[in-house]
Amino acid sequence: MSICITDIMQRAGAKKKRKRVGRGESSGHGKTSCRGNKGMKSRAGGKRENLREGGNLPLFRRLPKFGFSNVLFRKEYQVVNVGDLEARFDDGGRVTASSLEAAGLIRDHDDRVKVLGDGELKKKLAVEAHRFSASAAAKIEAAGGNVNWLSPKPKKKFVRRPKPVAEKSAAVPEGEAKPSAKGGKSGDKPPKQKKEKTKKEAKSDGRKQAE
Numbered sequence: 001m002s003i004c005i006t007d008i009m010q011r012a013g014a015k016k017k018r019k020r021v022g023r024g025e026s027s028g029h030g031k032t033s034c035r036g037n038k039g040m041k042s043r044a045g046g047k048r049e050n051l052r053e054g055g056n057l058p059l060f061r062r063l064p065k066f067g068f069s070n071v072l073f074r075k076e077y078q079v080v081n082v083g084d085l086e087a088r089f090d091d092g093g094r095v096t097a098s099s100l101e102a103a104g105l106i107r108d109h110d111d112r113v114k115v116l117g118d119g120e121l122k123k124k125l126a127v128e129a130h131r132f133s134a135s136a137a138a139k140i141e142a143a144g145g146n147v148n149w150l151s152p153k154p155k156k157k158f159v160r161r162p163k164p165v166a167e168k169s170a171a172v173p174e175g176e177a178k179p180s181a182k183g184g185k186s187g188d189k190p191p192k193q194k195k196e197k198t199k200k201e202a203k204s205d206g207r208k209q210a211e
Helices: 082-088 097-102 133-140 199-210
Strands: 079-082 114-117 126-129 146-149
Touching: 079 082, 082 097, 082 133, 114 126, 114 133, 133 146
Parallel strands: 079 114, 126 146
Antiparallel strands: none
């Protein structure tokens, strides 16, 4: 008995019927084609914003804004101490971000690395990092190693100068008046300045002298 290829039945469920939507209640998908009621969500591409609250004012606009946040500006570093370099690297070696990642001291060699001065360092190492603390740089150079900055050094913070203290005037013994700014004593009255004569006064003085 010969069997034709058309007689071979496919596995049940291997081919599914195409879902025809929008064909009314008799299609088996209901009046709304399994999309619920009308509105934005029943359309293709309809997406609701996470912070939207209908007609209400959103919460992020109801809350007051004050202060300063450094979330968008701060720089995070992967921290390594000089004690870890002493334990993981040989004398005369070169320390880079890739070697630190291979040694298991940092997670990603593409991120910034900062070396701190916790621990002791007696090996001569050439260390490359984005930041060094003052104590870490001093310990690396004291051991004969080199410090290579991969980013510019941070600027020094502004230091406010103290206000100059006014010099205290010399103590004046009791019974004497304190000298004033004009040079005399504070108890003395300033000398009267002679006023310039007006034209009328000058004419009257001339008449009196003529008489």
